[in-house]
C-alpha cells in the first residue's frame with residue numbers, strides 16, 4: 400500500500416538532488432574562458448574570484464595575451480594543463496600566428512600549472528631567475544602533490560612543474576614577436592620571483608599579484624619593503640590599463656597602485672616600533688586606528704593576518 404507513495408517520495412528526493420547537482424555544476428561551468436580586449440592588441444581572460452577547486456578547474460587567476468606583428472605572447476598559463484589548452488584554443492579564434500612566448504608573473508600554482516600545454520606547442524617560457532630556487536624546492540613538489548589530490552582530475556599525475564628556458568635577473572627591455580616589452584623585476588615582493596610585464600605601445604601593464612583594487616591586499620609572507628619599492632617602479636610607467644593577477648582590469652592605474660602602496664606603508668608604520676622593540680603584536684594591533692581601512696572589503700578576513708606578517712617581516716629585516 401505505502402510502496403508507491405514511498406517510491407514517488409524518494410524519486411522526488413532523488414530528482415531534487417540531481418537537479419541541485421546539475422544547478423551547481425552548470426553554475427560552475429558558467430564561467431567560460433573568454434578573451435576580452437584591453438587595448439588594440441592585448442586581451443585577458445579573467446578567472447573566478449574563489450579558491451581553486453575541481454568545480455572551477457582551478458580557473459582562479461587571470462592570463463594575458465598580446466598579439467604582435469610576428470607572433471603571440473602569453474602572460475601566465477592558468478591553473479591546469481586543460482585550462483592552458485583552452486586558452487590556446489581561444490587564442491586560435493583571434494589569430495593563427497605562432498604562440499611564441501609565455502611570460503610568468505610568479506611561480507604560484509594557479510598561474511603555472513597550464514605551462515606544459517604551451518611547451519607542447521613549442522613556446523619559450525620566460526620567468527624571473529629567483530624562481531629556480533622555488534622549482535627545485537620541496538615546497539614546490541609538496542604543493543604539486545597536494546594539488547593532484549585537491550584539484551583532480553584537472554591537476555593529476557601527468558601535471559608537471561615546468562621550468563623557464565629564458566631567465567630574467569634584472570629590468571630588461573626586449574623585442575618579442577615584433578613588440579617592445581619591458582620585463583620589470585619586482586620580487587622579492589609578493590613572492591621572491593615576481594615579474595611585471597609592460598607593453599609601452601599598448602599602454603598595458605601585467606602586474607601579477609602585486610596590485611589589488613577595491614579590497615584589502617593579501618600580503619601573505621611577502622617582503623613588504625621590496626613590494627613598496629617595486630610599486631614605485633610601476634608608478635613610473637604611466638600605464639593606461641593594469642591587468643592584475645586576479646580580478647578585473649583597472650584604468651585608474653595610478654590610484655590602484657597608490658592604494659596598495661599606501662596600505663603597505665600604513666601597516667608597516669603601525670607595526671614598525673613594536674616589531675623592532677619586540678613588543679607584543681596584539682598590543683600594537685589594538686593600539687592602531689584602522690578606521691581608514693575598516694570599511695574596505697576583506698578587512699575582517701585579511702587585515703590582522705597581514706599586519707602580523709608585516710610585523711614578522713620587519714623583524715627579519
Ligand SMILES: [Zn+2]
Nearest residue numbers: 460507608644
Ligand atoms: Zn595568484
